[in-house]
Amino acid sequence: MKYLLVREDDEGEDELWGRCANVEGLFVDPVPPPREVLTFRGCTPAGLLRDAVSRPGETTALLGNGYVQASDDTQVGWWELMDAVVLAHHPSRSDPSLVDVVVGAGVNGAEGGGFTPSEPSRFELFMGNSGSAGQCLRVDGLLAPRQAPAKIPMELIGCEPTERLLSALRRPRQWERDWAELWALDRTGQVMAHPAVGLGIGGARPSVLGGTLIDITLTDGGDDRPSPAAxxxxxxxxxxxxxxxxxxxxxxxxxxxxxxxxxxxxxxxxxxxxxxxxxxxxxxxxxxxxxxxxxxxxxxxxxxxxxxxxxxxxxxxxxxxxxxxxxxxxxxxxxxxxxxxxxxxxxxxxxxxxxxxxxxxxxxxxxxxxxxx
Missing domain, CATH: 3.30.370.10 (Barstar-like)
Known part of the structure; x- marks a missing residue:
């Protein structure tokens, strides 16, 4: 058995739920967020953004991955930007010394979707490992509501369930919002990694490996899974x-x-x-x-x-x-x-x-x- 399904009990101790021979869907790439167009209004560019808007005769430039931080006196929110590209830039109408920058990017609002800053608010752009890329007065389109990304299931193959897991299979709705860890073992039995997995159960059936083993579908294999490249x-x-x-x-x-x-x-x-x-x-x-x-x-x-x-x-x-x-x-x-x-x-x-x-x-x-x- 190469994998253990482990959940922390009420006393904080690790409790074994099952042993599994294999896992299908462990190595996945996350679904990228849809592309959006954001307009950063009244910017004081710095770093990569300053370089992007100061190139003579060029309006487009690749920024890469980063995030926007929005804050007021009491709250802070973050929006992740994936593969951001400067599409256009021009002097701001309100203040020609500032710049309006149009950016295309995939936007992940998981850490900021519920935050609505009050006026006045502060917006700061951070790109890659190069620190701040500048501050802006506002960001058009940033606060739009977004759907959560679709969950990617995982199949536990050839499982020996403990009574705890069998109980969960009998009453799956009780655990659909709970989480456990999938401990991946090396050939010596040492734990290599332990990504978090959801305990929402989409079904169970006799295993393709035969015997008394079962195969279990988890509706959410979690966001901590390695890429196929790994x-x-x-x-x-x-x-x-x-x-x-x-x-x-x-x-x-x-x-x-x-x-x-x-x-x-x-x-x-x-x-x-x-x-x-x-x-x-x-x-x-x-x-x-x-x-x-x-x-x-x-x-x-x-x-x-x-x-x-x-x-x-x-x-x-x-x-x-x-x-x-x-x-x-x-x-x-x-x-x-x-x-x-x-x-x-x-x-x-x-x-x-x-x-x-x-x-x-x-x-x-x-x-x-x-x-x-």
Missing amino acids: RPVWESWYQGVPTVPNQWAPYSSQGRSEWLRLALHARKPRRPDRSGGVHHLEGRFVTDVPGLHCAMSEALAGPGGYFGWGMDAFRDCLCGGFGLTAPFTLIWHDADIARQAPADAVFASEGLLSYVEETVQVLEDVGVTVALA
Whole structure:
């Protein structure tokens, strides 16, 4: 059995609901939100937005993924923007020193759909990892009501249900709004990951695997499922926590991000830290931000180790509790590969530093000696 269905009981203890041989629908891409056109009125552009509206003779520009934050004195709401593109821009009629910007994007209002700011309100745009892209007086179309995305079901194949799960199958409506975790096990029985899944049951039937096993349909497999691009990464980790360096290197950025997520799950409990010594970062494959953190984690925590999946998490790891603290020396081999990585894989920090430069600065700020080789 490769999967366990586990729910926290009333006392906060993990309770086994069933064992399953396989899962269909574990690896899915989320359904993208419909495309919309938003008009950002009276903007003071910064960062990526400023660059987009200042290009001579160009009206369109790709912004990427980000979010809009709207706030007043008492409330804050967030709307996620997917694959945002500047469609047009022109001086604002109310104040020619400001800019009106028309943006096309997929809009996910899950974190802001119920928020109606009072006047005056503040709107700020954040794009990628580059911080604020500017403030605006209002955003036409942002507060429109939106339907929640359709739920994507999941099939539990070859299940051995406990009495708890059998009871839920007899009274499915009792649990349709509740949640559990699906524990994915590697070949040694260790938990690789535990995404949340809904307990709404769409049906149960004798298993295609035969015997006394059953197959169960969950109406909502949750939003924490990995992408199909992550399947080869999971197959690698199924053999156990990696012990060979650079096994993450052949994967795409998406696969490398999933590698980091599995490394976080596999991380040992917080333990006493050591300091000192010389650590070597193998930079041959650092061609994107996830690759940088895969290589950094390997350099500081060994193959399959974890030392942050992004800049904020990396800073947290340097503060202690992850096995290593400053002072120590880091030799970054083939650092020029990261410096020359494609532009879309190296993000700016407040428009001043590349991601690589910021990483070096963060290390040096806590007392690490960095040598770029």
